Amino acid sequence: MTLLAPPPRPAKLVDQFERGLDAPICLTWELTYACNLACVHCLSSSGRRDPRELSTDECKAVIDELQRMQVFYVNIGGGEPTVRKDFWELVDYATAHDVGVKFSTNGSRIDAKVAARLAASDYVDVQISLDGATAEVNDHVRGPGSYATAIQAMEHLAAAGFEGFKLSVVCTRQNLGQLDEFKAIADRYKAQLRLTRLRPSGRGADTWDELHPLPHQQRELYDWLVAHGEGVLTGDSFFHLAAYGDALPGLNLCGAGRVVCLIDPIGDVYACPFAIHDEFLAGNVRDPGGFQHVWRESELFLELREPQSAGACGSCDFFDKCRGGCMAAKFFTGLPLAGPDPECVLGHGEDALQALATGAPAAKPKPSGDHSKLLSKRQQREQAVTRMPDKACDESPLAAFPILQR
């Protein structure tokens, strides 16, 4: 008689994902570095178009590849992707080739006509960026008039009957007290609220110290997210908060080069949208073998799919929960990748940053490309007079420091 062993329990999905998949689950594709805004925390330091940006035909070839690899959808961003003349042509091409599109926009091109067109398509989703529930807080980060622009875009989408588009908020020290207000705005326009983590990437490297949430705000955010469950999207970006208690809904892992990646406007493939730096550059879609070759064979991505050293976090009881946090957040704050996240909820990141500050001065890595608009002296003066409103949460003595000054 043969006794059958019970079937082995499947390995944890997260473990499988850390070893990488043959194709990304989703990817971020920034179509252009051109932007009509100049947000102070822009991950890609966008502003000016890069003359090397992929042509329409090159973009279509990438879409063909994504279809072959069964990448079901892309998150399109920029820059402001809708300023590309071929934007709608590319969206239509993607959806006709089984690649769904969600695009991020500041809303400046979402008029009534565009909204109606979007509402009629199942395969296209829109994400409106708003980083303050009031014009005061939002415009400080995203620029004058950007609040009104985003609200108007949402009004057009709601009027066209587009339900469930995304209202996307980067959580900052200045807006974390407004979570209920953000939720109310999303509900008003039948949108879904999406909260994501601020990263010290791109121009965010310069504004991180003034924008990133304070420790007690992180706790409040965690509790708020737990209370709202799956009703609020997070892009799975807050897994570093998991050490507070139960894991938040979603995938709690760093998917960089394993299940996600970034294609930038000139075709460079980076491990993730927050890591535009030569350290995390895997290749270019124009290289022989195209995107698929970069994804499957690049030295960097293969290395990221190997077991990573936990470093100083190895002895922490919570390592299984937060897995050391965000690679890009560590890198751009100058911390070693094997070690705590700068916003480690146990405070280990702050300790590490302190040690860094008191040790020999080491230059923090700078983003590899900067497409920021060049400001005239007059524009610089105008931006420098912008001040944050006085808020109860402004605890830092530097709270009134003008973050827009560069």
Added chain:
Amino acid sequence: MSTTTVSPDRATTFDLDGSWRLHPQVALRPESFGALAYHFGTRRLSFLKDRTLLSIVEHLGAEPCAADACAAAGVAPADLPRYEQALATLAATDMICPGAPA
């Protein structure tokens, strides 16, 4: 993106004797752990955590009822309740829908 992890151990009920098929707007991508299923209409991504579950879903359209699809995928009677629950989750998220066999 909204994600659902579908493993054969979530409690709900499901009509195993009914006819089911993959929703026409859903695409499957087989993976070593099971499969990714993406619904282009709801923009929801599900992870099927099991190759057998993938095989059942692939058989749904060709079999007169879900129980037959399970049998065709080699599900032992003792394991049937677990897969019934997984199918219930897929039905609740519109990944599969009632329909006549092809």
